Amino acid sequence: MVCYVYFLVKERSGWAGLSLGLAMLSKETAAFIVLGYLVYLIVARDRARVRAFIYSVLIGAALSAWWYLFLSLSRGRFISFLLGTHSEVAMFDFGTLYYFRGLGADLGPFLILAALGGAASALYGLFRGGRRLAMLPLACSLTPYLFFLLLKGKPPWMVTTALPFIALLCGQGMDAFLKLIRRQGRPSPLLQYACCWWRASFRPWPCPTTDTCSLDRGTIYEFSQDTRQEAETIDAQLQPGEPLLAYFGAGAFPNSISFPTSPTGRWWWWRRTFLL
Numbered sequence: 001m002v003c004y005v006y007f008l009v010k011e012r013s014g015w016a017g018l019s020l021g022l023a024m025l026s027k028e029t030a031a032f033i034v035l036g037y038l039v040y041l042i043v044a045r046d047r048a049r050v051r052a053f054i055y056s057v058l059i060g061a062a063l064s065a066w067w068y069l070f071l072s073l074s075r076g077r078f079i080s081f082l083l084g085t086h087s088e089v090a091m092f093d094f095g096t097l098y099y100f101r102g103l104g105a106d107l108g109p110f111l112i113l114a115a116l117g118g119a120a121s122a123l124y125g126l127f128r129g130g131r132r133l134a135m136l137p138l139a140c141s142l143t144p145y146l147f148f149l150l151l152k153g154k155p156p157w158m159v160t161t162a163l164p165f166i167a168l169l170c171g172q173g174m175d176a177f178l179k180l181i182r183r184q185g186r187p188s189p190l191l192q193y194a195c196c197w198w199r200a201s202f203r204p205w206p207c208p209t210t211d212t213c214s215l216d217r218g219t220i221y222e223f224s225q226d227t228r229q230e231a232e233t234i235d236a237q238l239q240p241g242e243p244l245l246a247y248f249g250a251g252a253f254p255n256s257i258s259f260p261t262s263p264t265g266r267w268w269w270w271r272r273t274f275l276l
Contacts, residue, residue, distance in 0.1 A: 001033040002164050004056070005140060008037065009133065013052040017059020024064035028078050029161040032144040036165070040139035044132040081153055089153035098154045099145055106159070107166070115141075115166055117173030137168035 001023050007016035023030035034057065041050055080086040095101075103112060118137060125134030144162040148154065238244065 001030050001161055004030075004060075005033065005037060005136070005165075008049060008052055008056060009136070011049060011052045013055035014059065016052065016056035018063065020056055020060030021063025024060060025067055027161065029158060032147065032161055033140055033165070035147065036140035036143035036162075037136075039143045040136050043139060044126060044135045046132045082151060084152035086153070092153040092155045094154050096149055099148050099159055102156070102159075106163070107170075111166075111170050114170035114173040114177075117176055118169035118171070119173070121172050121176035122169075134172070137165050137172055140165040141169050 001019070004016050004019040004023060007013075007019060020030065020034070023033075037053060040046065041053060077086055077088070081089060107115065119142070122134045122138040125131035141162050144159070148158060151158075234244075
């Protein structure tokens with residue numbers, strides 16, 4: 001999606017459409033950045049890039065529609081998840097402001113301030129400086145987060161598509177801060193203080209990832225740990241070369257259920273698991 005937005009800025013609709021098609025084949029959440037770019041076109045009134053945007057969406061849809069129409073097993077589940085009607089939603093009902101509260105864990109205090117500075121710089125660039133593209137990182141990062149307010153189910157990985165654009169917004173804020181220092185004509189003390197504060201505010205990890213979201217937000221990490229322990233338990237009970245039956249039949253959450261199938265193996269374990 002970063003390549004998609006980059007090629008749209010360069011008005012190269014063919015490459016943008018190819019990037020969008022590959023992104024949609026990777027994860028449906030790519031559609032949220034398309035929505036963010038559309039909001040940018042409306043707010044910034046960037047008519048010069050409307051045609052490239054339309055062409056890119058058509059190309060991206062043509063490249064990825066075959067998967068969603070004919071092969072995908074989860075196309076209806078994703079839509080119903082967004083609408084809040086799927087049973088899986090109950091597992092991720094963490095409250096309306098869950099993603100915004102999670103920014104403290106995802107970014108840390110310095111990057112939050114940098115993102116706020118980038119947002120202020122974007123608004124100033126649009127309304128006072130006539131720089132339309134200054135709004136692009138803000139639109140592509142804030143639009144998904146505002147859309148997510150409407151979702152009842154909020155898994156941590158839903159926001160990962162927007163994180164690169166938050167990084168762009170943070171970079172925009174840092175750049176605006178350094179330009180302000182240079183204009184003041186006394187860069188040394190303030191810049192040194194800012195760098196020291198920046199370094200002191202960093203967490204052990206250098207950038208936000210799904211793992212940090214899961215660790216700080218608890219539920220998903222604990223669930224993945226339980227799943228791993230179950231898999232290790234199954235593996236420990238299998239004999240070398242013993243076949244295994246995997247049943248993908250969970251309705252609420254599409255995890256597999258595995259059973260040893262050797263007639264001389266662990267039939268009691270299969271029966272106990274089936275009854276549970």
